[in-house]
Amino acid sequence: MLAILFLSATVDWGFFAHKRINRLACFTLPSDLFGFYKRNIDYITLHAVDPDKRRYASKFEAVRHYIDLDNWGVAPFEQVPRSWLEVQMHNTDIMRITKNGDTLSWMKHELLPFDMNEPTTEFIFEKNIIQIQEYKNFFRYAILPSFYDDDRDIDKSKLKDFFGQYGLHIKSGRYIAVENFSEHGILPYHLVQMQNRLKKAFETENSAQILRLSAEMGHYVGDAHVPLHTTKNYNGQLTDQRGIHGFWESRIPELFADEEYDYFVGKAEYIENKEDYFWDMVLTSNSHVDSVLLIEKEMSKTFPEDQQYCYTDRSNVLTRTYCEGYARAYSDRMQGMVEKRMRDAILSIGSVWYTAWVDAGQPDMSSIDFTEKEKLEAEEAELDKAFKTEQIKGRKHTE
Numbered sequence: 001m002l003a004i005l006f007l008s009a010t011v012d013w014g015f016f017a018h019k020r021i022n023r024l025a026c027f028t029l030p031s032d033l034f035g036f037y038k039r040n041i042d043y044i045t046l047h048a049v050d051p052d053k054r055r056y057a058s059k060f061e062a063v064r065h066y067i068d069l070d071n072w073g074v075a076p077f078e079q080v081p082r083s084w085l086e087v088q089m090h091n092t093d094i095m096r097i098t099k100n101g102d103t104l105s106w107m108k109h110e111l112l113p114f115d116m117n118e119p120t121t122e123f124i125f126e127k128n129i130i131q132i133q134e135y136k137n138f139f140r141y142a143i144l145p146s147f148y149d150d151d152r153d154i155d156k157s158k159l160k161d162f163f164g165q166y167g168l169h170i171k172s173g174r175y176i177a178v179e180n181f182s183e184h185g186i187l188p189y190h191l192v193q194m195q196n197r198l199k200k201a202f203e204t205e206n207s208a209q210i211l212r213l214s215a216e217m218g219h220y221v222g223d224a225h226v227p228l229h230t231t232k233n234y235n236g237q238l239t240d241q242r243g244i245h246g247f248w249e250s251r252i253p254e255l256f257a258d259e260e261y262d263y264f265v266g267k268a269e270y271i272e273n274k275e276d277y278f279w280d281m282v283l284t285s286n287s288h289v290d291s292v293l294l295i296e297k298e299m300s301k302t303f304p305e306d307q308q309y310c311y312t313d314r315s316n317v318l319t320r321t322y323c324e325g326y327a328r329a330y331s332d333r334m335q336g337m338v339e340k341r342m343r344d345a346i347l348s349i350g351s352v353w354y355t356a357w358v359d360a361g362q363p364d365m366s367s368i369d370f371t372e373k374e375k376l377e378a379e380e381a382e383l384d385k386a387f388k389t390e391q392i393k394g395r396k397h398t399e
């Protein structure tokens with residue numbers, strides 16, 4: 001008997017599109033850089049999907065692939081700070097855990113509202129006026145570095161130093177940081193961090209790191225071009241359109257990308273302001289969310305019902321998927337949006353690689369080569385093991 005599966009087509013752009021996008025990005029590079037990427041194009045292609053595999057191994061990974069912008073308001077999302085330091089500062093509570101183990105709220109993040117048009121300069125805590133700039137300095141060195149720690153304990157001497165100047169008393173027990181933002185996705189902030197890391201890899205001329213970070217950066221930039229990576233309704237689960245994530249980013253590219261898309265996207269360009277650039281990327285993606293959902297909703301009501309889902313036999317497994325005719329009609333109604341976002345992703349990836357290299361002082365890439373192949377292969381084996389044996393930690397886009 002054949003098993004029936006609904007083809008939810010893996011995750012993110014699908015492995016097919018991520019690999020294709022990374023590969024094509026190499027061809028946007030200027031000649032000084034192209035040789036290096038060309039020599040390693042198979043690596044760049046193959047490792048385009050590592051970050052998705054890692055979601056099975058680390059609980060911090062999943063949130064790097066999306067940002068639920070609509071969780072925070074409406075476009076242009078002026079209540080969302082664009083910098084990592086600020087978004088963390090404005091969304092982190094300080095809690096006190098008493099000796100008895102009771103957890104008490106000590107300082108709530110609601111005391112520090114954010115609006116980019118009217119930046120807060122001070123806030124009131126326990127009848128004291130605290131300058132935001134001073135709190136920011138404190139937060140930067142006392143709280144932010146513990147983001148990846150399990151318990152997020154705050155050093156009490158640092159708390160005393162800062163709050164003591166306002167006459168505030170730090171009591172017995174532990175003080176911990178609890179942040180409320182990341183679970184809704186941190187994609188644009190992660191892109192800025194990755195850009196810095198890639199620049200450093202070029203500065204130190206570490207070929208293994210350059211390749212690893214380039215491949216992974218390609219993945220995250222790819223994700224940032226997918227509208228459904230910027231909304232809490234990421235798989236149509238709130239509008240009875242479950243499966244639309246894989247439909248848009250996997251099924252459509254798999255059907256049409258090789259035969260029909262035009263990949264002449266032009267040359268990589270230098271990016272002046274990284275933060276603005278990555279935010280524009282996710283805001284543009286988000287501006288397409290309504291079309292992606294509404295057009296399919298409309299079509300599902302008017303297209304002949306028996307021509308929406310088809311069954312294919314894949315290695316003896318009967319798989320339910322969207323029919324090609326339905327996919328084409330959807331794609332046409334979106335006026336080539338999938339192709340356009342794919343093309344934009346390719347050019348953006350070339351541009352971020354090129355920019356990191358320029359910012360690192362344009363090292364001579366002809367003398368740098370891939371020397372730690374074995375090490376990277378070992379890393380890959382680890383990832384594959386986690387991928388096969390473990391449950392994904394955090395959100396699956398296709399559920």
Ligand SMILES: [Zn+2]
Binds near residue numbers: 012051
């Ligand atoms: Zn992803």
